[in-house]
Amino acid sequence: MQKLLFVFALSILLGAALNGCGDAQPQQKHAEQRSGLTKVGAISWLTPQDDVRPEVWLIEHETTAGSKPSTGDAGEVHRSLVAASEKFHDTPRMIANRAVQLERMLKEEGGDETAIVLISRLNGAVAPGRIESFGAAGQQYYNMRKAGFTGEQAIDALSKRYGSPS
Template sequence: MLAARFQSAFMLALTLMVAACEEQRPESEQPLRPTAHADNGKALSRKRWLDVNETTTPEHWLASREAGVDVAPSAPEVETFRNLLARADRRYTETPRMIANRAVQLEEMLAARGIDEKARLVIEGLTEAGADDEGRGFGETAQHYFNARASGANREEGLRLIQRPEGRTLR
């Protein structure tokens, strides 16, 4: 009887913990691994994550991060990222904001392994490598790509490895 009570209490505590986590961010938007999120008060170019309620557009954030300084929302680089994210949005199930977050996260994960691949190249590569395979997530594809790169594949090999022979990415 004591074991049953302990088990019930444990399950209740676990359920409450999971519910609290889900309120913060939907499961589909959980990071590939824990990272520091929006750095409140820092320059846009130094933010590591765009929160759900962030008013900054993902293309403005990415352009500022790439430049290393905050750029104007009307800067040509912002338009370049807008077009890139629009292409990625047509391929993947996540929003442009989430694609941008995942790309920056992957950039940081690769950098931690000594691999210099900026978010722009990540988005370009995964968008080009991903054929019209509906229902596929950018985050999932990014994880497959990271695993390939972490195992020693170069960029071209990593992009090839995330594709199926018929051009569809792995699920």
């Protein structure tokens, strides 16, 4: 009986030791480092570590880009970002980044829509769950604009394809 208990205890110890000797490296928990960024300045992409709210970043981006701000109301932009986040299942930060990216792409093609306006327009054109992401909606909008559609025609086409089913 003692021999059986010894073998049992030895097998438990051996199993525990082998369990700790896997090939996987132990995961280190890194504290998220904040960037300390509180002003837009010349940044072109809002990271998760930046301490700027996406709505503030968008308004400041519009101002520093030389555009007449479409709105100075951070609350209005925040509500638009929240609605887009719920609709497209992206974070407000990612939507802000994608909208600025779309704005730049359109400006290279002669467009003049701001990121804030683009968020609002795409929010109005696409129903929840009808397209993969804000980036996908923006890419389709861009493709139509590049193909010669006006902004209104492109939004109308997106609304017909991805709007609320009738």
